[in-house]
Structure formats: structure tokens, C-alpha cells
Amino acid sequence: MSAAPSLIDLRSASFGYGDRSVVSGVDLTIRPGEVVALLGPNGSGKSTLVKGLLGLTEHQGGQVLLLGTPREHFREHTRIGYVPQRHSLSTSVRATVTEIVAVGRLPHRPWWRPASREDREIVAASIRAVGLADRAGEEVASLSGGQQRRVLIARALAGQPELLVMDEPTAGVDRASQVALAETLRGLAARGTSMLVVTHELAALRDVVTRIVCMDSGHVDFDGPTAAYAAHVAAHAPGSTYDHTDRPRPPAPVGGPFDRPEARS
Numbered sequence: 001m002s003a004a005p006s007l008i009d010l011r012s013a014s015f016g017y018g019d020r021s022v023v024s025g026v027d028l029t030i031r032p033g034e035v036v037a038l039l040g041p042n043g044s045g046k047s048t049l050v051k052g053l054l055g056l057t058e059h060q061g062g063q064v065l066l067l068g069t070p071r072e073h074f075r076e077h078t079r080i081g082y083v084p085q086r087h088s089l090s091t092s093v094r095a096t097v098t099e100i101v102a103v104g105r106l107p108h109r110p111w112w113r114p115a116s117r118e119d120r121e122i123v124a125a126s127i128r129a130v131g132l133a134d135r136a137g138e139e140v141a142s143l144s145g146g147q148q149r150r151v152l153i154a155r156a157l158a159g160q161p162e163l164l165v166m167d168e169p170t171a172g173v174d175r176a177s178q179v180a181l182a183e184t185l186r187g188l189a190a191r192g193t194s195m196l197v198v199t200h201e202l203a204a205l206r207d208v209v210t211r212i213v214c215m216d217s218g219h220v221d222f223d224g225p226t227a228a229y230a231a232h233v234a235a236h237a238p239g240s241t242y243d244h245t246d247r248p249r250p251p252a253p254v255g256g257p258f259d260r261p262e263a264r265s
């Protein structure tokens with residue numbers, strides 16, 4: 001086991017809304033350098049879990065440590081970047097890519113101090129990291145949904161987080177943007193960026209992910225390396241309702257878990 005301090009540490013954690021518990025009894029540790037894919041059927045509680053650990057849904061039980069600090073006392077929110085689900089930029093926003101990404105630097109300086117040269121360099125590097133350097137001066141409203149998603153990832157990166165949490169970054173965008181987003185995440189992983197990625201499109205991230213965590217009905221039912229995930233999928237009878245995508249399940253697994261046709265389309 002690595003001696004590096006954990007970025008996320010959940011012990012029997014439960015999250016929900018009001019009186020309703022959605023996620024319960026979750027143990028999860030994420031360490032620096034890991035790229036964890038969080039999978040599970042629709043409604044299994046993936047978003048509730050990531051929002052819960054970030055303090056955006058109710059913490060109903062167990063322990064939640066963020067960078068070693070209990071969630072209730074954690075104040076350094078820029079150390080964990082978050083790109084929420086189905087979030088894109090309003091087409092009515094008249095701002096350039098650079099201006100939007102620069103917002104990610106704001107928590108790092110007093111409101112009255114103008115951006116420093118270092119701030120500007122970090123913003124430019126964040127835009128390069130998502131492959132949008134050639135669009136930096138353009139208005140975000142002129143970009144596709146997938147490109148806007150990359151702008152939001154760049155904005156999170158500009159905060160120089162130690163962990164990047166993304167809720168379905170490749171969902172609902174065209175195939176070309178999915179490929180570009182996967183390329184973006186690949187580049188970040190190569191630079192050692194730790195990530196927790198909720199996804200249904202595992203195939204797109206096959207060579208990026210180091211570990212898979214699966215949820216079912218509010219519980220973690222698998223947590224292990226990508227190679228072991230194949231056996232987990234195989235253990236569930238073909239044709240059962242067990243499925244980590246919202247598309248029809250094929251009659252039998254084809255090749256490895258990453259090669260399932262429904263995950264590729």
C-alpha cells in the first residue's frame with residue numbers, strides 16, 4: 001500500500017437528500033496519481049456520492065476526509081476541482097475562453113489584486129491542456145457542447161487542484177468531442193493529475209483509468225484494478241439487469257469489459 005496521504009477517504013459514508021438515504025456504507029480511498037472511474041447503472045447514486053464527498057449533498061453518516069481533513073472542516077475547496085454533470089456554459093454568456101478559465105484563478109488571490117503573470121501563464125497552460133489553445137480568444141458561445149465541457153475542465157484545472165472530480169465529462173457530446181475529451185484526460189493523467197471520473201463511456205477512457213469503482217443501488221459492489229473488472233462483469237450472467245450503461249445490454253460480453261459494443265457507440 002502506498003504511503004502517500006489519501007486525497008479522499010470515506011469510511012462507511014452515507015449521503016442523501018433530506019430524510020432519504022441514497023448512498024450508504026461506502027468505503028473509498030483515492031490516492032495521488034490514481035485515475036478512478038466510477039461506474040454504475042442510472043440512479044445507482046454516483047452523482048450523489050461525488051456531490052456528497054464535496055459537501056453538496058447531505059452527509060448522513062460515516063467519515064469523510066478530504067486531503068486528510070474532515071469534510072465539515074475542509075475549507076480549501078480549490079484543492080479539489082469539480083466539473084458537474086450536464087453542465088455547459090450559457091450561450092448568453094459573452095466571454096472568451098480565456099476569461100472563463102481565468103475565473104478558476106480567482107480563489108487564489110484577493111479580489112482587489114489583478115491577475116499576475118503567473119496567473120495568466122497558468123490559465124494559458126490550462127487551456128493548452130484541454131487542447132483549446134487555438135480558440136482561447138473566442139467567445140465560449142461559439143463553441144460546441146463538448147468544447148464548452150473542455151473549457152469547464154480547464155477552469156477547474158486553473159485552480160491547480162490536487163484532485164479533479166468530473167461527473168460524466170463525455171456524456172451528451174458528439175463522438176469527435178468525446179475523443180477530444182478522452183485525449184484531454186489522457187494528457188492530464190500522463191502529467192500525474194489525480195482524477196475521479198463518473199462515466200458510462202468506459203471504452204473512451206480505457207487507457208486512462210487505473211482503477212474502477214462500481215456502484216449498485218447506493219452501495220459499492222466492485223472496487224479494483226481494471227483487469228479484475230472483467231471478471232466482475234463476467235460473474236454477472238449475460239442478460240441480467242446488471243449493466244453499467246443506460247443502453248441495451250448485448251447477449252454476452254464481447255472481448256474485455258472495455259470492448260463491449262454498447263460502451264463504444
Ligand SMILES: Nc1ncnc2c1ncn2[C@@H]1O[C@H](COP(=O)(O)OP(=O)(O)OP(=O)(O)O)[C@@H](O)[C@H]1O
Nearest residue numbers: 017020022040041042043044045046047048049085
Ligand atoms: N436533488 C435530489 N433530491 C432528491 N433526490 C435526488 C436528487 N438527486 C438525485 N436524487 C435521487 O438519488 C438517486 C440517485 O441519483 P444519482 O443522480 O446519484 O444517480 P446516478 O448514479 O448519478 O445516475 P445517472 O447515471 O443517471 O446520473 C435517484 O433515485 C435520484 O432520484
